[in-house]
Amino acid sequence: MRFIRVLPIVIAFSILFGAAFTGLVIAPGFTSTVARTPSVGLVAYSTTEARGRHIYVREGCVYCHSQQVRNVKADANLAESFGVSKAGDYYYDLPHLLGTSRQGPDLSNEGRVWRREIGEPARDYLIGHFINPRDYNPNSIMPAFDYLSKQELSDLTDYIQSLGAWKDNVPQQEET
Ligand code: HEC
Numbered sequence: 001m002r003f004i005r006v007l008p009i010v011i012a013f014s015i016l017f018g019a020a021f022t023g024l025v026i027a028p029g030f031t032s033t034v035a036r037t038p039s040v041g042l043v044a045y046s047t048t049e050a051r052g053r054h055i056y057v058r059e060g061c062v063y064c065h066s067q068q069v070r071n072v073k074a075d076a077n078l079a080e081s082f083g084v085s086k087a088g089d090y091y092y093d094l095p096h097l098l099g100t101s102r103q104g105p106d107l108s109n110e111g112r113v114w115r116r117e118i119g120e121p122a123r124d125y126l127i128g129h130f131i132n133p134r135d136y137n138p139n140s141i142m143p144a145f146d147y148l149s150k151q152e153l154s155d156l157t158d159y160i161q162s163l164g165a166w167k168d169n170v171p172q173q174e175e176t
Helices: 002-030 047-058 073-082 120-131 150-162 165-169
Strands: none
Touching (some): 120 150, 150 165
16 A cells, blocks of 8 residues: 555656756757867866866865856856857867856956966966965965975966967857
């Protein structure tokens, strides 16, 4: 008797779970916005950039910095300067660091702001800013990452300078 009463509940939960699994896990794999190919010009992370990315994850930079330019009014300025982010831009990213909060600026194009071609001054600025943001921006709420080793600061800088830098390889007309 008891079994008969429980059975419909078990069946109902199975259906519910099955529907949720299909909708949330299986179906997204078939959507067109899932990147199966990297964006044109995108290059995989170098060894030092990958190490820097690991530090970025470990230090929780993602809690204050987003890495996405959305197609919404609030991002109009970013979109005009750098273009809207596409799924393929994140082809090599795992875990994803899109971020949901902007306590600080969006960093998805930071490598086009502090370009590699600038050379030492750009690196010196980024490293100095990691060590103590207040030296450059007295009101900054960004923590001082002064406990990172020289190597870690250098790797982190390589990573930050890689963000969006690859977009410069792309001829204008291929930007969609
Ligand atoms: C508590 C929030 C917070 C955290 C955590 C944080 N930041 Fe920031 N970040 C900010 C704010 C606010 C600014 C803008 C003010 C400034 O320039 O310091 C900023 C600015 C920056 C800039 C832009 C500098 C410039 O002038 O172009 C970079 C690059 C940066 N952060 C990288 C990082 C990295 C890498 C980490 C992790 C190691 C990190 N941030 C962690 C809040 C944060």
